Amino acid sequence: MAKDTPPRWDRKMQQRLARGEAAALGELYDRFASLVHNTAHLVLENQEAADQVTREVFGYVWENPDAFDPRQEGSMRSWIARLTRRQAVHRLRQTGTREIAERGEGSTEELEQRVRRAAVAARADYIVTSMPAPLRKALELAYFERRDYRQTAARLGVTEDEARRRLRLGLQLLSTAHTRPLDGPPPSAHGRSR
Numbered sequence: 001m002a003k004d005t006p007p008r009w010d011r012k013m014q015q016r017l018a019r020g021e022a023a024a025l026g027e028l029y030d031r032f033a034s035l036v037h038n039t040a041h042l043v044l045e046n047q048e049a050a051d052q053v054t055r056e057v058f059g060y061v062w063e064n065p066d067a068f069d070p071r072q073e074g075s076m077r078s079w080i081a082r083l084t085r086r087q088a089v090h091r092l093r094q095t096g097t098r099e100i101a102e103r104g105e106g107s108t109e110e111l112e113q114r115v116r117r118a119a120v121a122a123r124a125d126y127i128v129t130s131m132p133a134p135l136r137k138a139l140e141l142a143y144f145e146r147r148d149y150r151q152t153a154a155r156l157g158v159t160e161d162e163a164r165r166r167l168r169l170g171l172q173l174l175s176t177a178h179t180r181p182l183d184g185p186p187p188s189a190h191g192r193s194r
Helices: 007-018 022-044 047-063 076-103 108-130 133-144 149-156 160-179
Strands: none
Touching: 007 022, 007 076, 022 047, 022 076, 022 108, 047 076, 076 108, 108 133, 108 160, 133 149, 133 160, 149 160
16 A cells, blocks of 8 residues: 655646656556556456556546646545546446346346445445554454454553544544445546647
8 A cells, every 4th residue: 555645746746747757657656556456456356457447547647647636636646546446437337238238137227236336345445545554453453353442452552442433433434435426437538648
């Protein structure tokens, strides 16, 4: 997982991309490729499709660096994750629609349920990997290791009140994965030409 990216880094990266610095794209790829690929794979459950989405997302960022607006997107990491979810969901919907049309497998309602589950899972995964380590560790202990808040507090070396606070906040953050609407249509790569 990439570390939280400072806003200054985001601005400088955007400027470098806008100038067409290939090294900037390489640096951005090194920092976020695993996030993009893992998110796409989580949604699509297909290695080749995840590879394609990864190429599409970085292609879009390269062609459209000015599409990143920190006031709307927050960090560049959040923007790239959102682009990835949107593109992966779009591809999942396209593939599912084609399967329904060609093979008569499933229904539109089933496809939309599958798309929704995949989008929520990808968003939840992003939330967990982005939350501060103390919150993430408390959730891991409570849910993966089945520890109660007292055991979590003892394991983390914090008070029981602090353990409850971390668990509550972590769960509140995770709950937003279900309440946020699906992202809009995928970005098109109709940006500047090289």
